[in-house]
Amino acid sequence: MTYIAKPRVHHPALQKNEIGLTRRDYEGTVTTLCAGCGHDSITAAIIHAFWELSIPPHTVAKLSGIGCSSKTPAYFLKEAHGFNSVHGRMPSLVTGANAANGAITYIGVSGDGDSLSIGLGQLCHAIRRNVNVLYVLENNGVYGLTKGQFSASADPGSLSKRGEPNTMEAIDGCLMALTLGATFVARSFSGDKAQLVPLLKAGLKHKGFAFIDVISPCVTFNDHEGSTKSYAYTRENTVEVVQADFIAPAKAITTEYDPGAVREVTMHDGSTVRLRKVADDYDPADRDRAYHYIRKKHAEGEVVTGLLYISTDSKDMQAQNSLGATPLVQLPYEQLCPGSAELAKLQQQFR
Amino acid sequence: MNRVNEFAFKIATANGSGSASANSLIMQAIFRMGVPVTGKNVFPSNIQGLPTWYEIRVSGKGYTARTPQFDLMVALNPATYEKDVKEVQPGGWLLHDSTWPLDERLHRSDITLIGIPLAQMCNDHFSGVRERILMKNIAYAGALSALLGIDADIIRTLLKEKYGRKPALMDSNQKAVDLGFTYAMSNFPCPLPIHLAPLDKTKDAILIDGNTAAALGCVYAGATVGAWYPITPSTSMMEAFKRFCLKYRRDTESGTNRFAILQAEDELSAIGMVIGANWAGARSFTPTSGPGISLMNEFLGLAYYAEIPAVVFDVQRTGPSTGMPTRTQQCDLMMCAYASHGDTKHICLYPSDPREAFEFAVKAFDLAERYQTPVFVLTDLDIGMNDWMVPMLQWDDSYRPDRGKVLTAEQLAEAKAFYRYLDVDGDGIAARSLPGTHPKGAYFARGSGHNKFGGYTEDAEEYTEVVDRIARKVNGARRAVPAPVTQGPGNARLGILTVGGCHAACMEAVDQLAAEGIVVDYMRVRGFPFGEEVTAFLEKHETVFVVEQNRDGQLRSLLTLETGVPVARMESVRYYGGYPMSAHHVIAGIRARLEKVA
Ligand SMILES: Cc1ncc(C[n+]2csc(CCOP(=O)(O)OP(=O)(O)O)c2C)c(N)n1
Ligand code: SF4
Ligand SMILES: [Mg+2]
Numbered sequence: 001m002t003y004i005a006k007p008r009v010h011h012p013a014l015q016k017n018e019i020g021l022t023r024r025d026y027e028g029t030v031t032t033l034c035a036g037c038g039h040d041s042i043t044a045a046i047i048h049a050f051w052e053l054s055i056p057p058h059t060v061a062k063l064s065g066i067g068c069s070s071k072t073p074a075y076f077l078k079e080a081h082g083f084n085s086v087h088g089r090m091p092s093l094v095t096g097a098n099a100a101n102g103a104i105t106y107i108g109v110s111g112d113g114d115s116l117s118i119g120l121g122q123l124c125h126a127i128r129r130n131v132n133v134l135y136v137l138e139n140n141g142v143y144g145l146t147k148g149q150f151s152a153s154a155d156p157g158s159l160s161k162r163g164e165p166n167t168m169e170a171i172d173g174c175l176m177a178l179t180l181g182a183t184f185v186a187r188s189f190s191g192d193k194a195q196l197v198p199l200l201k202a203g204l205k206h207k208g209f210a211f212i213d214v215i216s217p218c219v220t221f222n223d224h225e226g227s228t229k230s231y232a233y234t235r236e237n238t239v240e241v242v243q244a245d246f247i248a249p250a251k252a253i254t255t256e257y258d259p260g261a262v263r264e265v266t267m268h269d270g271s272t273v274r275l276r277k278v279a280d281d282y283d284p285a286d287r288d289r290a291y292h293y294i295r296k297k298h299a300e301g302e303v304v305t306g307l308l309y310i311s312t313d314s315k316d317m318q319a320q321n322s323l324g325a326t327p328l329v330q331l332p333y334e335q336l337c338p339g340s341a342e343l344a345k346l347q348q349q350f351r
Numbered sequence: 352m353n354r355v356n357e358f359a360f361k362i363a364t365a366n367g368s369g370s371a372s373a374n375s376l377i378m379q380a381i382f383r384m385g386v387p388v389t390g391k392n393v394f395p396s397n398i399q400g401l402p403t404w405y406e407i408r409v410s411g412k413g414y415t416a417r418t419p420q421f422d423l424m425v426a427l428n429p430a431t432y433e434k435d436v437k438e439v440q441p442g443g444w445l446l447h448d449s450t451w452p453l454d455e456r457l458h459r460s461d462i463t464l465i466g467i468p469l470a471q472m473c474n475d476h477f478s479g480v481r482e483r484i485l486m487k488n489i490a491y492a493g494a495l496s497a498l499l500g501i502d503a504d505i506i507r508t509l510l511k512e513k514y515g516r517k518p519a520l521m522d523s524n525q526k527a528v529d530l531g532f533t534y535a536m537s538n539f540p541c542p543l544p545i546h547l548a549p550l551d552k553t554k555d556a557i558l559i560d561g562n563t564a565a566a567l568g569c570v571y572a573g574a575t576v577g578a579w580y581p582i583t584p585s586t587s588m589m590e591a592f593k594r595f596c597l598k599y600r601r602d603t604e605s606g607t608n609r610f611a612i613l614q615a616e617d618e619l620s621a622i623g624m625v626i627g628a629n630w631a632g633a634r635s636f637t638p639t640s641g642p643g644i645s646l647m648n649e650f651l652g653l654a655y656y657a658e659i660p661a662v663v664f665d666v667q668r669t670g671p672s673t674g675m676p677t678r679t680q681q682c683d684l685m686m687c688a689y690a691s692h693g694d695t696k697h698i699c700l701y702p703s704d705p706r707e708a709f710e711f712a713v714k715a716f717d718l719a720e721r722y723q724t725p726v727f728v729l730t731d732l733d734i735g736m737n738d739w740m741v742p743m744l745q746w747d748d749s750y751r752p753d754r755g756k757v758l759t760a761e762q763l764a765e766a767k768a769f770y771r772y773l774d775v776d777g778d779g780i781a782a783r784s785l786p787g788t789h790p791k792g793a794y795f796a797r798g799s800g801h802n803k804f805g806g807y808t809e810d811a812e813e814y815t816e817v818v819d820r821i822a823r824k825v826n827g828a829r830r831a832v833p834a835p836v837t838q839g840p841g842n843a844r845l846g847i848l849t850v851g852g853c854h855a856a857c858m859e860a861v862d863q864l865a866a867e868g869i870v871v872d873y874m875r876v877r878g879f880p881f882g883e884e885v886t887a888f889l890e891k892h893e894t895v896f897v898v899e900q901n902r903d904g905q906l907r908s909l910l911t912l913e914t915g916v917p918v919a920r921m922e923s924v925r926y927y928g929g930y931p932m933s934a935h936h937v938i939a940g941i942r943a944r945l946e947k948v949a
Contacts, residue, residue, distance in 0.1 A: 056790075058787065058788070058789060058792070058793060059787055061786040061787070063627075074795055078793065079790040079793045080786075081630075081784075081787075081792070081795075081796070082794070082795035082796065082797075083627075083796045083797075084795065084796070084797040084799065085623075085653060085796075085797075086649050086650060086798055089619060089620070089623045089649075089650065091620075091623075092615065092619070092620040092621075092623025092624050092627065093623050093624070093626060093627035093630070094627060095613065095620075095624050095627060096578060096613070096625060096627025096630075096631070096635060097628060097630060097631040097786070098631075099611040099613060099624070099628055099633070100576055100611075100627070100628040100629075100631035100633035101631045101632060101633070101786065101787060103787065104631070104786050104787045121616055121617065121620070122619070122620055122623070125616040125620065129613075321608060321612075322606055322607050322608045323608060323611060324605060324607035324609075328575040328609065328610070328611065329575075329631060329632040329633050329785070331575065333751060333752055335609055336570075336573040336575065336609060337570070337571050337573055337750075338570065338599045339746065339748055340745075340747070342599070343567075343744060343745075343746045344743070346567075347743055350557035350558055350559045351379075351553075351556075351557055
């Protein structure tokens with residue numbers, strides 16, 4: 001059953017979306033993160049993306065692990081069910097919830113510690129299963145909540161606040177997702193809302209696992225000189241390769257582009273993601289080339305952003321399990337229980 | 352002594368040699384003769400080559416516990432000759448393959464040797480290495496049929512049922528049976544003094560293993576999401592669930608399934624999927640064993656504190672660590688009762704046989720949803736994997752799942768406000784809502800401190816109020832779990848208290864003690880938290896023998912912790928070597944104590 005929340009009366013300046021809701025209706029409780037934390041900007045972008053897509057908040061479920069980043073589902077979509085779970089284990093919860101009810105829009109929020117250390121296995125396997133979820137990895141290179149230890153995404157040589165260099169290799173979530181067969185891989189920056197919002201929208205509409213690595217500086221523990229996850233470093237060193245515009249179904253496409261530079265991807269619900277290549281030599285439909293491009297740029301000290309890879313023709317977990325249009329949670333019990341006569345019949349096998 | 356329909360025999364072979372189908376043929380044939388029978392498969396943690404045994408106990412009186420006293424041994428594995436020959440009762444029989452000269456390790460003057468040239472006969476009559484090996488097994492089944500008086504017509508019918516559509520296989524199997532049968536008939540006095548005579552005691556019974564029965568329970572309970580990571584001895588439960596779902600829950604026309612089975616990457620993930628699915632409103636479960644529960648601990652605490660239903664089947668095997676994966680024990684009683692860090696306590700159900708595994712599986716989902724908390728069903732390898740003779744499973748078509756307090760969209764729309772952890776009814780159980788139902792139903796589930804409104808808290812009073820209510824709620828379940836089973840006059844000086852699969856051994860022990868003039872009262876607990884009747888039983892008896900299958904007396908510890916009855920009142924009787932409990936273990940334990948006192 002779908003109920004649409006009654007629009008409340010807000011400041012008249014607040015614009016309403018197609019279902020009569022303002023951005024306020026997509027907010028949550030007030031943030032308790034540090035002022036200037038990148039995670040809060042991502043929250044704002046998430047609110048914006050849901051609002052622009054006119055998704056009724058109560059048809060969404062938002063899940064997370066543990067960390068500063070994982071606290072943020074409390075700060076958006078107060079009318080959506082939320083689940084702040086245990087450290088690194090959100091992917092399995094989303095997987096189970098999705099199997100039970102595929103009619104819900106799922107968003108998972110995680111951190112680099114949550115996803116790339118303690119939860120690495122769960123993330124990998126959720127990608128392999130192609131669970132239908134928008135997975136946002138809020139990447140600051142440190143464990144914010146436990147006060148600034150390096151995470152697995154910290155680059156070798158990046159300095160801690162005390163000036164100690166990180167000595168280990170970094171795990172790049174996007175490269176990893178590509179090798180695991182992810183069907184939607186993107187990277188963005190919390191400070192670039194113009195890039196992030198369309199990516200989130202495309203990710204929400206993607207039927208399958210949409211992985212977005214968002215560099216999200218930790219102002220308290222990892223925003224100093226010598227860190228490769230600071231605001232300054234990220235602004236300097238990101239290069240966008242593919243820009244994504246999200247176009248809702250039935251919306252006329254008016255803007256004109258140089259035809260060679262544009263590709264349109266039709267999503268399962270009929271909406272369109274228009275990809276504009278910023279780098280000529282990049283192809284977001286070619287997994288291997290995407291991989292090598294990102295690595296090459298990384299070696300040159302550049303962080304590649306944008307919609308890095310997309311494929312819409314793989315089966316998501318629901319399809320792999322031959323689940324029908326009616327979610328399992330809505331099947332009446334009569335369709336699940338074979339009954340006493342069948343039990344008696346079956347037991348002849350056990351004699 | 353009358354040995355008709357009262358004896359046990361054991362078959363020693365090598366793993367992977369195909370003896371399983373011969374053994375189940377023998378079991379089923381005896382069962383069809385109307386004679387109560389139990390089989391215990393003693394197998395190695397190996398795919399091929401290591402020793403394996405199959406123990407069959409025939410008991411017209413209906414005793415189903417394992418007995419370690421074998422009247423006949425079929426010794427076909429030279430690797431274990433020495434051990435096997437020792438296990439034969441004086442005056443018993445040993446069947447060996449006389450294709451080769453008698454191995455001197457099989458000499459024993461107080462038993463009778465029965466040599467059958469199994470390999471020779473099969474080499475003469477069958478071609479191909481694999482067929483010769485397989486048919487050797489069927490040939491010993493044929494020989495046993497002559498020696499023990501197993502009805503040859505029943506065997507023929509069973510083969511027809513099994514291989515009806517494969518005439519070639521049917522013929523070779525029947526030929527092998529006949530070879531063994533004829534050789535035994537013409538060379539030995541058949542039947543032996545231990546033999547079968549038809550009865551009518553299996554009419555309303557079935558032969559079923561607990562994993563199959565529990566899986567069937569999940570189907571009938573309406574469970575739709577199963578998540579698992581393979582581990583012996585629980586693996587066959589999900590395999591059975593899948594089999595039943597493909598049979599009953601697949602819409603062939605549209606090609607869609609009314610179930611989802613998720614093979615997780617580990618048990619952490621398996622329980623996460625179960626919690627996620629239950630949170631979303633599906634009945635969901637995971638079958639596992641001790642090592643899996645160890646991994647699930649953190650998540651179980653989350654489900655307890657955030658109050659999300661989950662059903663976990665623990666088919667126990669010997670611990671600690673990897674232990675002996677193919678041997679049985681009841682060694683997770685403590686772990687399941689209090690799994691996870693922090694103050695937790697979980698509802699546990701303890702079936703004693705496959706029939707109860709079926710019934711308690713259904714019950715587990717009702718309790719998990721009513722109390723919004725994880726529920727364990729603890730069986731063990733013996734119950735889970737061995738074929739037990741149990742009364743036919745019954746189903747009441749008027750059953751409807753108890754979903755507990757789940758608010759509908761209409762109820763939410765009418766409500767002034769919804770607070771997830773508010774105890775509106777005063778029974779400790781707050782109403783929950785499912786994702787996607789209604790905007791007013793939204794709440795934030797969390798494992799961090801929360802108040803009764805569902806908000807984050809670090810306030811001492813707010814925190815305490817919620818955890819105290821959860822304690823009240825789970826303790827309240829002691830009235831809803833299956834009541835203990837009791838037997839005896841009620842006023843005996845001595846009591847026996849046990850759990851799960853020890854039941855059969857205890858019942859046999861109670862009879863034997865009675866024959867010696869020792870009267871005892873008996874109680875088998877079937878659920879945790881324990882009800883008042885358990886405390887009363889402990890208080891009423893001078894000494895209560897607590898019978899269980901683990902080294903440390905975990906049931907006794909639980910009883911002490913939960914009832915407050917001094918541990919000195921309880922005498923621990925334990926067997927934990929990995930085989931199922933036998934009556935003689937119980938009697939030996941009790942006798943030792945009685946002699947000490949006397
Ligand atoms: C099992 C377990 N181990 C350790 C912790 C402590 N802990 C909480 S958050 C965290 C790291 C979070 O880092 P990240 O995911 O990057 O989130 P951030 O705070 O940086 O956003 C750790 C180690 C925990 N909660 N649970
Ligand atoms: S510690 Fe870092 S990550 Fe955590 S809230 Fe503060 S700025 Fe954000
Ligand atoms: Mg981090």
